[in-house]
Amino acid sequence: MIDQLDELVTQAVARAFDTMLNVKVAAETSDATLWNGEPHVAGSVGFIGKLTGVVYIYSSATFAREITGQLLGLKIEEIEGEEMVNDAIGELTNMVVGQIKSQLSDRGMPCVLTIPSIVRGSQFVVESMSSTTRRFNTFKCGNHRLGVETLIKPS
Amino acid sequence: MPIKILTVDDSKTIRLIVGKAFRSFDCEVFEASNGVEGLAVAAKERPNIIILDLTMPVMDGFETLTKLKSDPDLKSIPVVMLTAESGRENVLRIAKQGVRDYLVKPFKEELIIERVGRIVDLKPKGVTNAKAKRFDDPLTVLVVDDKPAISDQIIHGLADTPWSVQGRSTAGEGLDYCNKSVPDVVIVSLNLPDNAAFTFFQMLRAQPKTKSVPVFAMCVKTASDEQARAQQSGFTGIITKPIDFDEVKSRIARSLNLDTSYKYFEHRDGVLWIKLPANFGTAVANEVTGQLRPKIAEAVDAGLGKVVFDLALLKTADVTLIKLGLEVLQFCHEMSLRSRMVGSGTVAQECRKFEETKDWAFAPTFEEAVAALNGKEAVPA
Numbered sequence: 001m002i003d004q005l006d007e008l009v010t011q012a013v014a015r016a017f018d019t020m021l022n023v024k025v026a027a028e029t030s031d032a033t034l035w036n037g038e039p040h041v042a043g044s045v046g047f048i049g050k051l052t053g054v055v056y057i058y059s060s061a062t063f064a065r066e067i068t069g070q071l072l073g074l075k076i077e078e079i080e081g082e083e084m085v086n087d088a089i090g091e092l093t094n095m096v097v098g099q100i101k102s103q104l105s106d107r108g109m110p111c112v113l114t115i116p117s118i119v120r121g122s123q124f125v126v127e128s129m130s131s132t133t134r135r136f137n138t139f140k141c142g143n144h145r146l147g148v149e150t151l152i153k154p155s
Numbered sequence: 156m157p158i159k160i161l162t163v164d165d166s167k168t169i170r171l172i173v174g175k176a177f178r179s180f181d182c183e184v185f186e187a188s189n190g191v192e193g194l195a196v197a198a199k200e201r202p203n204i205i206i207l208d209l210t211m212p213v214m215d216g217f218e219t220l221t222k223l224k225s226d227p228d229l230k231s232i233p234v235v236m237l238t239a240e241s242g243r244e245n246v247l248r249i250a251k252q253g254v255r256d257y258l259v260k261p262f263k264e265e266l267i268i269e270r271v272g273r274i275v276d277l278k279p280k281g282v283t284n285a286k287a288k289r290f291d292d293p294l295t296v297l298v299v300d301d302k303p304a305i306s307d308q309i310i311h312g313l314a315d316t317p318w319s320v321q322g323r324s325t326a327g328e329g330l331d332y333c334n335k336s337v338p339d340v341v342i343v344s345l346n347l348p349d350n351a352a353f354t355f356f357q358m359l360r361a362q363p364k365t366k367s368v369p370v371f372a373m374c375v376k377t378a379s380d381e382q383a384r385a386q387q388s389g390f391t392g393i394i395t396k397p398i399d400f401d402e403v404k405s406r407i408a409r410s411l412n413l414d415t416s417y418k419y420f421e422h423r424d425g426v427l428w429i430k431l432p433a434n435f436g437t438a439v440a441n442e443v444t445g446q447l448r449p450k451i452a453e454a455v456d457a458g459l460g461k462v463v464f465d466l467a468l469l470k471t472a473d474v475t476l477i478k479l480g481l482e483v484l485q486f487c488h489e490m491s492l493r494s495r496m497v498g499s500g501t502v503a504q505e506c507r508k509f510e511e512t513k514d515w516a517f518a519p520t521f522e523e524a525v526a527a528l529n530g531k532e533a534v535p536a
Contacts, residue, residue, distance in 0.1 A: 019261035072171050084167070091166040094210075095260045098239025102259075105242030113210050113240065115165065 009055075009137050009148050012099035016092060017141065021070045025139040025146065034058065034138055034147045035123045041085065042119045043093030047101045049111025053132075053152030055100065057093045058124065063144040064089050082120075090116030096148070126151065158275050161185045161202035163193035163219065164237070165211040169260075173206055173237075176264040180277045180363065190214025194222055197229050203275045206267070207254075209238035209245070220252045233274045237262065272363030279337065279364060290408050290415040294318045297338035299329035299355065300373065301347055305396075309342065312400035326355035333365050340407050342394060345374040345381045353388055360389070369410035373398075405438035419443050420450045424525050427454035427492075429483060430465040431476075440475045444482060451486050461528040462487050465521055466498035472505040477512050495524040 010027045017023045041064040046054040059067065068088035069076050079085065094116045101113055126134075132153040139146040158181065162173040165188050174184045185200050187193035189211045197205060205223070209216035216236065224230045233255040238245075241259040249257060256270050271277065288294070296318050298306045306322030313320055321338065323329045326347055332338070341359065343352045352372060359365040369392075372385035376395040385393055391410050394403055408415050419442070421428045427450070432439060451462070464483050469476065480496070487494040498506075498517035506512040518524035 016261045019263055068168075071168060073175050087166055088168045091168040091260075094166070094239050098241070098260060101239075102241040102245075105240075105244055110242070110244060115210065115212055 005133070005135050005150055005152065006137060008100050008103055009096075009135065009150055010139075012096045013057075013137075013139055013146070013148055015099065016095045020092065020095065021067060023070070023141055025141045028138040028140055028145075034145055036060075037122055038062070039120065039122055040124070041089050042121070042124055043086075043089040043116055044119065045090075045093050045097040045116045046114035047097065047104070047111040048114065048155075049104075050109040050155055051104055051111055051152055052155045053150060054114075055093065055097045055151075056119075056124070056126065056147075056149040057089070057096060058147035058149070059089065060144060061085075061120070063141070063146070066144070067092065086118040090118055100150075124149075158182045158204070158277060159185065159200055159202040160271070160275075161187065161193065161196055161200065161205045162237075163187045163190065163196075163205060163211070163216075164208040165189055166208070169208065169237070172264065173267065176267050177271075177277075179280055180268075181280050182277065190216065190219030190222070193219055194226075194229075197223065197232060198226075201228075202232060204255075204271060205232055205234045206237050206271070207234050209236060209240050209249075217248070217252075220249070220254065224253055235267075235270060235274070237267070268363055269361070272366070277363035278367065287412060287414045289417065290404075290413045291317055291417075292413070294339040294407075294411070295336070296320045296407070297323065297329060297332055297341045298343075299323045299326060299341065299347065299352075300344040301325065302344070305344065305373075308398065309403075312398060312403065316404065326351040329355055330358060333359065333362070333368075337364050338368060339411060341368055341370040342373050343370060345372050345378065345385060353384070356388060356390060369407070371406070371410075401434050401436065402438050405442060408442070415442050416446045416450055420446065422454065422457060422459060423521075425459060426461040426463050426525055426528060427451065427459050428463050428465060428521065430467075430521075431469060431479075433468040433470075435469055435476060437475055440479050443479060447482065447486055451490055451492070455490055455492070460492055461525075462492050462494040463521055463524045463528070464494060464496045465524075466496065466502055466517070467520070469498065469502055472502045472512075477506070477509060480515070481511060493528055495527050497521055497524050 014025050017025045039061040040058050041061055042056045042058045044054055044056045064085050065076055065079055068079050068085045071088050101111055104111060126149060132151050135150045137148045160177055160182050162170050164170050170186045177184055185196050187196045191214045207216050207219060220234060235256040236249055236254050237258045239260040246257055255274055258267060258270060298309050298320055300306055301324045310320045323332055343355055345352045356370055359370060370390055371392050371394045372390040373394045374381050382393050392406055419429060496515060496517050503517045506515045518527055
């Protein structure tokens with residue numbers, strides 16, 4: 001199952017962005033250029049069960065505002081503060097992880113989701129335990145890039 | 156009464172998206188950010204439907220649903236789950252609790268409108284409380300026919316109205332049009348290939364935005380099997396070719412409950428003036444008859460005590476006209492209104508042939524009829 005993680009993540013991100021934002025995303029092969037010093041927003045949702053893990057979705061703060069505007073049908077200038085952006089990115093992350101979780105559950109690895117949370121910063125390094133599998137997928141969305149980091153281990 | 160929708164979701168984003176989805180409908184959307192708040196709002200507002208998330212802090216969707224279904228006052232409220240969790244186990248567990256539908260995030264707004272529209276009667280905003288449209292208000296008539304000549308004929312036939320006729324040659328193009336802009340009326344040819352008119356009709360009826368739009372089927376007069384099938388399918392009506400445009404206008408007016416009274420009824424010079432058009436026929440007679448009693452009552456309310464029934468534009472008198480005339484005179488008699496008729500010599504002569512109308516007298520013009528009613532000139536009643 002874990003070996004199919006890249007595919008699961010790619011499908012889930014593509015479906016969430018296409019359905020909710022009408023935006024096509026293209027999987028990339030490297031994460032080398034994701035961090036460019038610009039402030040980023042990371043949405044995270046965990047899952048706990050036979051498999052335990054957490055998924056982070058990283059986007060630049062600019063892209064996060066665009067996503068929020070598109071989701072809510074608002075102009076960028078109509079978005080009030082960071083709370084609205086945090087909630088939108090948290091919900092989008094929840095939609096991506098919900099799809100992954102459902103696939104895992106249907107394959108005999110039931111788990112439950114945690115409530116989404118948000119972290120803001122310019123560069124993120126998540127250090128995991130040695131038994132944890134880590135994947136980092138990057139996606140091109142128009143002029144923006146998106147990073148999806150998945151940490152997963154059997155309970 | 157607007158439909159009350161309660162969205163229970165810890166994500167403000169989702170609550171805003173749900174609110175946005177139903178903005179164009181006659182709905183009131185209430186929000187709650189967890190199950191506890193949701194139950195409180197449900198008890199207070201008694202919504203027509205609840206859209207419920209699963210994973211929430213304080214009280215999750217499972218517990219909320221259990222409490223809703225065990226409350227005698229709330230258990231009949233339909234619940235639609237809207238959740239990011241689509242695993243088989245969850246779906247089965249929730250299905251056992253009696254939810255009406257289960258939607259998985261991510262979702263399109265159109266999907267949630269469609270699913271909610273299957274459970275409650277969504278009406279576009281403005282339809283329920285709008286002032287009745289008049290016949291001379293602008294309307295959009297969508298014509299779906301693979302023969303452009305028919306669309307052109309309808310454009311020409313309705314040219315004396317302010318209505319905009321939009322021609323489309325396939326059911327797919329018609330649906331695309333309806334997705335972008337809801338027409339007031341649709342006319343679709345039953346001759347579209349592969350029974351496309353029936354599929355098109357069903358798809359319009361399945362969409363909350365278009366389910367109340369009158370849809371007329373169009374075919375040749377002799378296609379009786381197709382007409383019967385269209386009637387059974389629930390089309391608003393059948394328009395037969397060759398097209399009688401007076402009839403089409405009248406049927407569109409009736410299907411939209413358009414106010415046509417201004418064409419036949421007017422308050423002028425202290426009298427109620429009921430005037431029949433040159434194209435008088437059964438359709439016009441039906442419209443006038445339907446409005447007669449309220450219009451006469453309205454005139455009495457307005458302080459008018461006299462009626463002029465004007466047939467000056469008519470070239471002949473037939474049974475339909477005579478029936479209508481007798482009805483007008485009967486209403487006037489019931490309401491103690493004085494009345495006079497206006498008509499040409501030909502119409503007067505024809506009326507003399509019938510027992511019921513042989514004593515009808517006509518003034519040559521409206522002004523002379525009014526003068527007679529005011530006692531300035533003698534015109535026998």
